C-alpha cells in the first residue's frame with residue numbers, strides 16, 4: 001500500500017486525482033492489478049468452453065462436445081510457473097513482459113483466444129482508475145483482521161467482506177463538482 005501511495009504521490013502529486021492518461025506512468029499500480037488478478041481472478045474458471053470437434057490437446061484426446069473449464073485460479077498459483085506463488089509480490093511484474101492479453105498462458109484473467117473477454121480494455125482501465133484513485137485519495141485501515149478466504153462461485157469474492165476505514169489524503173475540493 002505504502003509503495004503504491006509513494007508512486008502515486010510522486011507521479012500525480014496531491015493537487016489532482018488520477019486520470020486515465022496517467023496509468024502509463026504508473027508501473028507499480030499496473031503490477032498491483034496484475035498480481036491481484038493472478039491470485040484472485042474475477043472468473044476463476046473462466047466461462048465453460050465446448051470442443052466443436054474431436055481434437056487432441058497436450059496428448060489428451062478430447063471428444064467432440066466436451067465441456068472444458070480452464071482453472072485460471074490454479075494456473076495463477078502454479079509453483080512451476082511462478083516463484084513463491086502464494087506471496088502477494090507485485091514487483092515480480094516490474095521486470096517482466098507478461099501482460100493480460102491472453103498470450104502469456106500463466107496469467108489469463110481475461111481468458112485467451114477467440115472467446116477471450118472483448119471488454120478487456122474497458123474493464124482494465126476502469127480497474128486501474130478506480131484502484132489508483134482509492135489508494136491515492138485515501139489512507140486505509142482495516143477495522144477487523146484481514147481475512148482473504150474466498151467464497152467458491154462463478155465470480156471470485158471474499159467469504160467475509162473487508163471492512164476498512166478511509167481517511168482523506170488529498171484536498172476535499174477535488175471531489176466537489178465544479179459549478
Ligand code: HEM
Pocket residue numbers: 042043046047048108109110111112114115116117118119120122123124127
Ligand atoms: C475487470 C473486468 C473484466 C474481467 C476480469 C473480465 C473477464 C472475462 C473473462 C475471464 C471472460 C471469459 C473468457 C474465456 O472464457 O476465455 C469474459 C468474457 C466476456 N466478457 Fe469480460 N471481463 C471484464 C470486463 C468486461 C466488460 C467491461 C465487458 C463489456 C463491456 C465484458 C464483456 C464480456 C463478454 C461479452 C464476454 C463473452 C465473450 C465470448 O464468449 O465470446 N467484460 N470476461
